[in-house]
Amino acid sequence: MSRWRKVAPWLLVLAVLHGIVVCAGFFAPYDPIEQDRKNPYLPPMRLHFVDTHKHLHLRPFVYAFTLRPGSFDQYMEDTSHPLPLKFFVAGDRYRLLGLLPARLHLFGADNERIYLLGSDAFGRDQLSRLLFGGQVSLLAGLLGAGFTLLIGWCIGAAAGYYGGWRDDLLMRVAELFLALPWLYLLFAIRAFLPLAVNPLQAFFLIVAVIAAVGWARPARLVRGIVLSAKERDFVRAARGFGASDVYLLRRHILPETSSVLLTQTAILIPQYVLAEMTLSFLGLGVPEPVPSWGNLLSNLQQYSVLVSYWWMYLPALIMVPFFLGYLGLASALQESPGAYKIERRSLGSLA
Amino acid sequence: MRNCPATVARCRILFRSFLIFSAVICQLAFAKAQQNNANEELLVLPGEVGRSGGRLAVSLRGEPKTLNPIIAADARSREVIGVMQADLVHINRATQLTEPALAKSWKISPDGLTYTLVLRKGLKFSDGQPMDADDVLFSFRVYLDENTHAPQRDLLIVGGKPISVRKIDAQTVVFQMAEPYGAGERLFDGMAILPRHLLEKPFQEGKLGQIGSLSAAANQWAGLGPFRLKEYVAGQRLVLERNPYYWKSDSKGNRLPHLDELVFLFVPNADAQVLKFQSGETDMISQLGAENFSVLSRQQNGYTVTDAGPGLEYNFLFFNLNDVGEKAPADLQRKQKWFHEVKFRQAVAAATDREAIVRLVYQGRGAAIWGLVTPGNKRWGDANLSHPPRSLERARTLLKEVGFSWSTGPNGESILQDSDGKPVEFSILTSSTNADRAKMAALLQDDLKQLGMRVQVVPLEFRSLLDRVTQTKEYDTCIMGIASYDADPNSDINVWLSSGGTHLWNPSQPHPATPWEAEIDHLIEEQMSARTFDQRKKLYDRAQEILAEHQPMIFLASPDILAGAKNSVGNFHPAVLEPYVLWNVEQLYLKSGRENATR
Numbered sequence: 001m002s003r004w005r006k007v008a009p010w011l012l013v014l015a016v017l018h019g020i021v022v023c024a025g026f027f028a029p030y031d032p033i034e035q036d037r038k039n040p041y042l043p044p045m046r047l048h049f050v051d052t053h054k055h056l057h058l059r060p061f062v063y064a065f066t067l068r069p070g071s072f073d074q075y076m077e078d079t080s081h082p083l084p085l086k087f088f089v090a091g092d093r094y095r096l097l098g099l100l101p102a103r104l105h106l107f108g109a110d111n112e113r114i115y116l117l118g119s120d121a122f123g124r125d126q127l128s129r130l131l132f133g134g135q136v137s138l139l140a141g142l143l144g145a146g147f148t149l150l151i152g153w154c155i156g157a158a159a160g161y162y163g164g165w166r167d168d169l170l171m172r173v174a175e176l177f178l179a180l181p182w183l184y185l186l187f188a189i190r191a192f193l194p195l196a197v198n199p200l201q202a203f204f205l206i207v208a209v210i211a212a213v214g215w216a217r218p219a220r221l222v223r224g225i226v227l228s229a230k231e232r233d234f235v236r237a238a239r240g241f242g243a244s245d246v247y248l249l250r251r252h253i254l255p256e257t258s259s260v261l262l263t264q265t266a267i268l269i270p271q272y273v274l275a276e277m278t279l280s281f282l283g284l285g286v287p288e289p290v291p292s293w294g295n296l297l298s299n300l301q302q303y304s305v306l307v308s309y310w311w312m313y314l315p316a317l318i319m320v321p322f323f324l325g326y327l328g329l330a331s332a333l334q335e336s337p338g339a340y341k342i343e344r345r346s347l348g349s350l351a
Numbered sequence: 352m353r354n355c356p357a358t359v360a361r362c363r364i365l366f367r368s369f370l371i372f373s374a375v376i377c378q379l380a381f382a383k384a385q386q387n388n389a390n391e392e393l394l395v396l397p398g399e400v401g402r403s404g405g406r407l408a409v410s411l412r413g414e415p416k417t418l419n420p421i422i423a424a425d426a427r428s429r430e431v432i433g434v435m436q437a438d439l440v441h442i443n444r445a446t447q448l449t450e451p452a453l454a455k456s457w458k459i460s461p462d463g464l465t466y467t468l469v470l471r472k473g474l475k476f477s478d479g480q481p482m483d484a485d486d487v488l489f490s491f492r493v494y495l496d497e498n499t500h501a502p503q504r505d506l507l508i509v510g511g512k513p514i515s516v517r518k519i520d521a522q523t524v525v526f527q528m529a530e531p532y533g534a535g536e537r538l539f540d541g542m543a544i545l546p547r548h549l550l551e552k553p554f555q556e557g558k559l560g561q562i563g564s565l566s567a568a569a570n571q572w573a574g575l576g577p578f579r580l581k582e583y584v585a586g587q588r589l590v591l592e593r594n595p596y597y598w599k600s601d602s603k604g605n606r607l608p609h610l611d612e613l614v615f616l617f618v619p620n621a622d623a624q625v626l627k628f629q630s631g632e633t634d635m636i637s638q639l640g641a642e643n644f645s646v647l648s649r650q651q652n653g654y655t656v657t658d659a660g661p662g663l664e665y666n667f668l669f670f671n672l673n674d675v676g677e678k679a680p681a682d683l684q685r686k687q688k689w690f691h692e693v694k695f696r697q698a699v700a701a702a703t704d705r706e707a708i709v710r711l712v713y714q715g716r717g718a719a720i721w722g723l724v725t726p727g728n729k730r731w732g733d734a735n736l737s738h739p740p741r742s743l744e745r746a747r748t749l750l751k752e753v754g755f756s757w758s759t760g761p762n763g764e765s766i767l768q769d770s771d772g773k774p775v776e777f778s779i780l781t782s783s784t785n786a787d788r789a790k791m792a793a794l795l796q797d798d799l800k801q802l803g804m805r806v807q808v809v810p811l812e813f814r815s816l817l818d819r820v821t822q823t824k825e826y827d828t829c830i831m832g833i834a835s836y837d838a839d840p841n842s843d844i845n846v847w848l849s850s851g852g853t854h855l856w857n858p859s860q861p862h863p864a865t866p867w868e869a870e871i872d873h874l875i876e877e878q879m880s881a882r883t884f885d886q887r888k889k890l891y892d893r894a895q896e897i898l899a900e901h902q903p904m905i906f907l908a909s910p911d912i913l914a915g916a917k918n919s920v921g922n923f924h925p926a927v928l929e930p931y932v933l934w935n936v937e938q939l940y941l942k943s944g945r946e947n948a949t950r
Contacts, residue, residue, distance in 0.1 A: 035797050037707045072645065072714035093763055101762075122711060122793060195819075195826065196778035196807040283783060288793050288808050302786055303622035304642030308649075 010329040017322055021134035025094030028128035029108050029116075033289040034092065036113055036123030039065070041073040041309050044118040044126075052079045060085050062114050073308070083109045118311035120299065124289075126311060130318055133291035137280075138322070140206050140292075141273035145265055147211030148272070149218055153254075153261065156222025161230055161249060171223070174216035182213040186284055199290045206279055206286070210272050218264050222257050229256045259333070266330035270323040277319075293319060391473035392455060393600040400601045401609040401921050401940025408633045409933070410618035415589065418572055418580065419563025420543040421493060421501045430929075431589065431615060434936050435477075436543035437575035437598075439468055439487065440536045444926035444934035447729055447838040449536050453482075453544055453575060453598070454524075463531030463882055468539075470522045475596035476546045477579035478570065484518040489547040489554075491516045491526075499559055503542060506841075510880065533879045533887050534841045541836075546573045565589065577608040577937040589615040599937055609940035620784075628654070634920055634941075637931040639913035640787060641714040647915055655923075656915035661718045661727035662927040664834040666788060667904040668703075668779065668795065670696060672856040673824045674864065686777050686827050689769060694749040696902040701739065701746040702798050708908045712790045716911040722895045723846065725909040727927040728838045730884075733892040736899055746802055757803050767803030776805040777827035780819065783810035788830045791907055795830075821858055830907075831855065836929055840878065840891050847875045847894065856903040867901050919943050 020027055045062035061084040065075035089108035096102045108114070117127040159170035186209050190197075197205065229235060235252050243251075273293070279285045280294025281301075288295065296315040299305050305312050415428040420436055423429050441452035451457075454468040474482040494503045495513045507514050510530025517525045532538060549571065553559050563572055569580040575598070578591035591613045599607040616633060618624045625643045628636040631653070639647070639656070648656045670690040675683060689695045705719035718726045721738050739745075754770035767775040781792045792808040799806045811819070819826045833853065835842045845851030849863040849872050863869035871894050878890035898904070914925035914932050922938040925931050 033797075035794075037704070037711060037794075040711050072641075072710070095762070121790060122797070191815075195780070195811075196809050198807065283810055288789075289796065302642065303625055304640070304646045307646055308642075 006332040006335065007329065010325055010332055013321075014325040014329065017325060018138065021131060021138055023096060024128075024131035024135055025096055025102060026104060027106050028094075028125070028131040029091065029105050030113065030125045030128045031092040031094070032124065032128040032132040032291050034124065036119065036125075039113070039115070039119050039123040040121055042075060042115050042119040042123065043309075044311050045115050046077075047085070047116070048082070051082060057084070062109075062116075064112060083112055083114055085109060085114070117314055118309070120296075120312070121305075126296075126314065129291040129296055130293075130315060133293045133296050133315065134318070136203065136286055136290065136292035137273050137276050137294065137319075140203065140210070140276040141269045141271075143207045144210035144214070144272035144275065145268040147207065148214040148268060149261055149265060151211060151215035152218030153222050153257065155215065156219035157226050157249060157254060157257070159219070160223035160226030161245070161253065163227075167223070171220070174219050177213065177216040180213065182209070183282075185209075185213075186279065190284055197287065199286045202286045206276055206284075209279075210275050214268065214272070218261075218268075221260055221264065225257045225260060226253055229253045263330050263333045266326050266333060270319075270326040273319065273322070391598070392471045393598055393604075393606070394451065394455075394471070395600055395602060395604075396607065396938060397602055398938060399922050400603045400605065401938065402942070403605065403609045403940070404611050405609070405941035406612040406614060407610050407635070407920065407939060407941065408614040408616055409635045409637075410624045410627055410633050411589070411615040412617075412624075413619055414586070414617050415565065415615075417563050418565060419560075420545070421499055421503075422560050422563075424502055426929075430933065431591075432543065432574075433576070433930050434578045434591065434613060434933055435574040435576040435580070438539055438542050439470075439544065440539040442537060442540040442837060442928070444928040444930075445924060447928065449540070454539070457536055459535060463535075464528050466526040466528075466536065467519075468524050468526070470524070471598055472522065474575065474598055476548075476573040476575060477594040477596060478546070478549075478573040479596060480546065480548050480573065482544065482546075482575060483521045484524050485521075486544055486547045487524045488516055488518055489551065490542070490545040493545060493550070493554055493559065494542065496554075498557060499554075506538065507542075531880045531882055533881050534839045537837065537839050537841070544575055549573055578613050581612065587617060589617075591615070597937065601938070608937035610936075613936065628915060631917070635914070635916040635923065635932050637912075637914040637925065637933075639915065641712070641716045641910065641913065644716065644913040644915075645714055653919075654915055654917045656913065657923075657925055658716055659912040659914060659925040659927050659931070661725050661909050662834065662912040662931075663725055663727050663836075663838065663909075664832050665720055665723045665725055665906055665909050666791060666830065666832040667723070667906045668699075668791075668828055668830050669856045669904040670828050671824060671826050672864075672903055674857070675824055680825075683825070683827070685769075685773065689775065689777075690828075692753050693901055694753045695755075696905070698746040698749040698802065699799065699804075700902045700905045701742050701749065702802050703795060703905060703907065704741050704798050705908055706741070707794055707798075708791050711794065712787050713908065713910050716913060717908050718911075720906045720909050722899055722906055723833075723835075723843060723904070724840075724895060727909065727912070728835075730838060731840055731888065731891060733895040735892065736895055741798075743801055750802070765803040766805070774805065775803070776807075778807040778809045780809050780811055780816050780826050780829040782813040782816055782831075784813060785832075787910070788832065792830050820855060821852070829855070834929065838928065840875070840887075844875065844879075848872055865901075867897050871897055 042065055045065065047060045047062060049060055050056055061082045063077040063079055064081040064083055066078045068074040068076055085107050086109060087107050089105055090103045091105040091108050093101060093103055113125065115125055115127070117130065119126055120129065155170055155174070159167045189205070189209065230253055235248060238248060238252060276285060276292065277294035277297060280292045281298045283298065285294050286292050293315045299312050411427050411430065413427055415431045416425050417423050417428050418432060418435060420432050423432055438452055439454040440449050440457060442448070443450045453470060453474060455471045456469050458467045459465070470484060470487070476482055491507070491514070493499055494501045495507055509528045509532045512529035515527045517527065519525055550559060550562065553562050565583045566585070572580055577594055577597050579594045581592040582590040593608055593611050597607055601607060616627065618627055621640060621643065624633070624636055625639070625647065627633045629647070644656055671687060672690055675687065709715060709717045709719050722733065722736050724732045726732065750767065755775070756768050757765045758768055760766045769775060779792045779795060781788045789808070789810055796806045796808055816829065820829055833846065845853040846855070848854060849857070849860040849868045852858055854860070857864055863872050874890045874894040878887040881887045881890060912925060912927045912931050916923040916932065919942045921940045921942050922935060923932065924935060926934050928934065
């Protein structure tokens with residue numbers, strides 16, 4: 001019960017954050033790849049409640065920007081031109097959860113586009129790109145972690161349970177994978193693939209690479225637990241009664257690994273989101289114009305962007321609450337009595 | 352002309368008075384140079400008179416491969432060689448016209464076949480050895496020798512025959528051509544005159560290609576340019592020192608160059624170059640991107656950035672029109688069917704938003720182009736070339752005319768289909784290191800989406816991109832840019848001719864694949880041997896119009912030449928031709944007493 005109480009707040013935070021990203025189409029005011037060529041590098045528009053005549057408005061509004069004459073990216077607020085925020089407006093088409101066609105957006109403005117987090121080099125709305133980019137990055141992290149743990153779990157359990165030459169072989173392979181220079185491996189894989197990879201293929205390539213590279217560590221962890229668990233008395237007893245390997249693994253040994261697996265999941269997901277960002281940053285991720293957090297950050301590779309447009313750093317900022325949520329969850333899982341019990345039990349059996 | 356007898360005489364007088372003056376203050380290097388002054392015919396440059404001394408640093412994109420002009424193929428080597436070597440006749444980078452250089456005058460016979468060049472008197476290589484007609488003969492013998500594989504050789508073959516060179520006396524050389532050469536004396540620009548006393552032996556031994564490496568001792572190499580080798584630190588810098596025997600002077604008679612030292616720092620990327628310039632490590636910067644230009648112009652302190660106007664670089668999209676044969680993937684064959692359709696190409700061109708490219712990629716510091724002659728080229732643009740504005744409607748009409756149709760996709764988007772009902776999808780290759788072209792591709796992708804075409808942008812490392820385009824020919828379309836080295840059409844000859852290596856959409860053809868390519872070949876070859884500028888211009892205009900009609904390349908935009916220099920650098924006048932800021936390196940000087948500043 002107390003385990004649940006520790007974990008629940010973190011789960012709630014993560015659920016809210018992920019909910020926003022999953023429903024990006026609703027929360028984002030615009031299509032993330034739609035270009036507004038009149039407004040490149042528009043700074044974020046500030047929400048106002050009080051206008052220039054000191055009148056308070058309950059409905060927040062922003063001021064439209066106008067280009068300073070003779071410049072390319074220097075804008076100023078046009079205080080004669082307030083744009084009140086409208087809520088629950090019909091706008092660009094999108095598919096909720098990738099399935100349901102919808103047009104409803106949380107907010108928007110009449111006739112003109114508003115940019116609460118600024119725009120990029122092509123005048124694309126940075127807020128919409130951030131939210132939609134999260135879908136790619138988080139899904140890559142989740143799927144990557146899922147596959148990694150699945151592979152690691154199977155291999156670790158097999159190595160730990162069967163032991164002997166099988167253990168040696170599997171663990172040497174795992175060490176090989178740990179030693180691989182995986183970034184260069186990825187470059188090589190990319191060179192073999194057909195030239196134009198569509199966004200979906202690129203996405204699954206990333207997931208596959210992340211999973212293929214990462215399984216070795218969880219496999220070692222699982223193997224350790226299985227090694228100790230299979231020597232425990234009740235396992236020996238069950239074997240003595242003629243239980244089959246499959247039964248032993250399923251009923252007695254693998255449940256011991258669940259706590260470690262859960263904690264690993266919570267640790268690995270942010271790690272793999274970061275991996276996706278790294279790959280996209282290096283141009284190996286999903287191709288333009290599809291947004292992902294790494295793609296968005298790769299704009300910062302240009303010195304001029306780095307020193308001129310601070311809102312291009314926002315993708316780096318947005319992952320902080322997500323990572324905090326996952327790491328908080330991981331430590332809550334680790335501290336919870338469930339995990340402790342397993343540890344104590346395994347220690348007891350060793351003694 | 353600056354080489355008329357009166358000017359020469361005045362120059363001598365000036366030079367003598369200068370000697371009396373300089374004898375008092377001169378440096379050791381100067382003293383040596385004075386000995387044969389009576390016979391020297393210095394070229395006097397007009398313009399601001401500078402003060403001598405000092406050290407100027409610029410960055411170079413990487414290490415030059417060689418100092419030897421016979422084997423130099425990379426831009427970095429050519430930039431360094433440009434300040435260490437000299438040619439007979441030189442193209443002034445500011446006026447884009449020819450000027451006397453090592454040859455003080457030249458005469459072209461009425462039939463256009465014989466060029467008689469008279470060399471300046473008293474010329475000396477940077478090691479003090481005299482230079483005369485024999486060195487000219489030797490240089491051209493080297494360039495024309497098949498075994499040296501000099502890149503200059505192709506230019507020296509006119510009408511299918513190599514140019515022959517004859518010596519009349521120590522000061523006079525005659526060049527004989529098989530056919531008249533349209534560009535005339537521009538031919539001699541960039542043909543460095545080589546030191547025979549150093550290179551004759553290696554040439555006879557066939558070892559010329561091994562000479563001129565950066566690590567060789569400074570005294571094993573000599574040139575006629577304003578600077579000579581002083582020190583090379585691998586991976587860091589190349590230091591050149593003033594050539595005390597240089598053959599130009601300023602209008603007061605001071606021997607040029609003004610600078611004591613010119614330092615090239617090896618800085619591999621554009622952003623790092625900007626940082627070095629901002630921190631004061633380099634004194635000048637060129638080939639600035641528009642974004643970095645605006646960063647620098649926002650925080651100007653102690654330096655000035657200049658927009659020299661549109662240059663000669665043209666960026667374009669081209670289609671894979673190679674005859675890939677039966678073995679090629681079916682996918683590519685299907686796409687090529689579209690690409691071969693001229694109306695398809697015209698539709699893509701009509702949908703292209705060039706204004707957006709100029710504004711979003713170059714921040715307005717560039718020009719939209721509809722042909723490969725950019726607005727920066729003062730003489731050769733075709734005024735009659737139409738500049739159709741963007742029109743999706745026209746694009747749709749063109750596509751309809753050749754059997755394309757539209758269907759509605761699952762998300763309500765329209766999808767263009769060919770006559771077989773296949774959706775139109777293709778990729779655009781672009782160099783992964785060039786942010787500007789990647790942006791152009793992203794804009795094109797969006798432009799074409801509005802026609803229902805699904806376009807993917809594929810950033811590729813430049814070498815493998817080039818390999819795909821010229822060797823394996825496995826690509827759909829590609830965005831590239833070329834910077835002409837000269838305003839004369841002959842500098843782009845390999846783009847025009849169907850046999851050319853940079854005729855990118857279908858390079859190195861044995862025979863022109865299409866009638867219009869054959870016609871362009873014919874026009875370009877004809878203009879090469881036409882005698883007058885007007886004749887050449889007319890033929891060249893026609894070639895531009897044919898290219899614009901058939902759109903094998905869709906021309907996009909040309910960036911302005913953007914450069915910057917510290918305020919202490921005098922005579923800084925960036926040109927739109929390469930080398931943008933170093934073209935008048937001999938006249939550059941440092942204004943304040945900064946030469947002792949340590950870095």
